[in-house]
Amino acid sequence: MKRIILAAIAVIAFASANAQETRFGVKGGLNIATIGGADRANALVGFQVGGFAEINIWKKLFIQPELLYSAQGAKIDYPGNNFTVNLDYINVPVVAKYYITDAFTVEAGPQIGFLVSSKNIEDEKTVDLGFNLGAGYNVTKNFSVGIRYTIGLSNIYDAYYDYEEDNFGDYLDSRRTNNVLALTAAYKF
Template identity: 45%
Template sequence: MRNFFLAAIAVMSFGVVNAQDIKFGVKGGVNLSNFTGDIEDASSKVGFHVGGFAEFKLSDKFAIQPELLYSAQGAKFEDSFSKEKVSMSYLNIPIMAKYYIIDKLSVEAGPQAGFLLSAKSNWESSYNGKVASGKDNIKDIFKTTDFSFNVGAGYDFTENLSAGLRYNFGLSNISDSKEGGKIHNNVISLSLGYKF
């Protein structure tokens, strides 16, 4: 996994050297995140992402776009007696290869490394009419790094303003539990970007 990410960095470096046009920008938007793997009753949680990017245009059709994003992710759980919201924050570094199908419409794909900043659980349970609730720091049960892969599409409304839709599927196990179960992050992101 790390070799794959290093290869992507090498491709990006080649792109930077050969870039015909470089634009910097900011982006932000909504996340719909969830967990998959050896886990039950997980449902999607709404979060957000915000950060910056640089687009290195190699030709009229092809570009490399590294990004640095703060991303609020996680999942929700609920049964007859309890409900829980797991809120996680990551510093994500995607490196996207973009191909412009037509002048303003592009498709993209690329790897992503994520670094866990925080993980918290807000829970509530009821038993025999009694309700209990709490907030716990659960960062120690998750791994500090996450490797994943992105696919998506983008549309440039103007030379500066753009929108994008991206699906991020986790490749690595984020659980640090000794019980042996595997958990993966999955995130759908809708964003608006502005190029300077």
């Protein structure tokens, strides 16, 4: 994982040297996460925090690579067996960001996540892929707020549950994906 983080930093540094304008910043916010495909999964509130670079590549178009710690998961409510699945990731989204006006932006792009800890699941996958769609509002030149939805693309664990016996047993066929709605605030230097 150290190699991946170093590679992300190298990409940011290279892009910075070749871009017209680059600004760095920090961001954090509230995650409302769930696990798509998981039966009886309810939203779990978590958080995210990290840094980013906003790299101008052409007029109003920017590339924004990020490095984020993200607390995700879901509350699972099986009869007689309620529990919370906690999944902590280091996420590396890279979004294309377009300034519609000086204040309003839209963004979209892929994300790769690396599982750093989990609670209450077995057979979890250590790499997670997703796709981000979002929008933002620049309150000032340095401070902005945003909303982003991450659509999970990869199966994050193999679950099994025996409905007849009301306990865990036979493997289920559906995929389980991380889906996260994030409300964030960011400060650019």
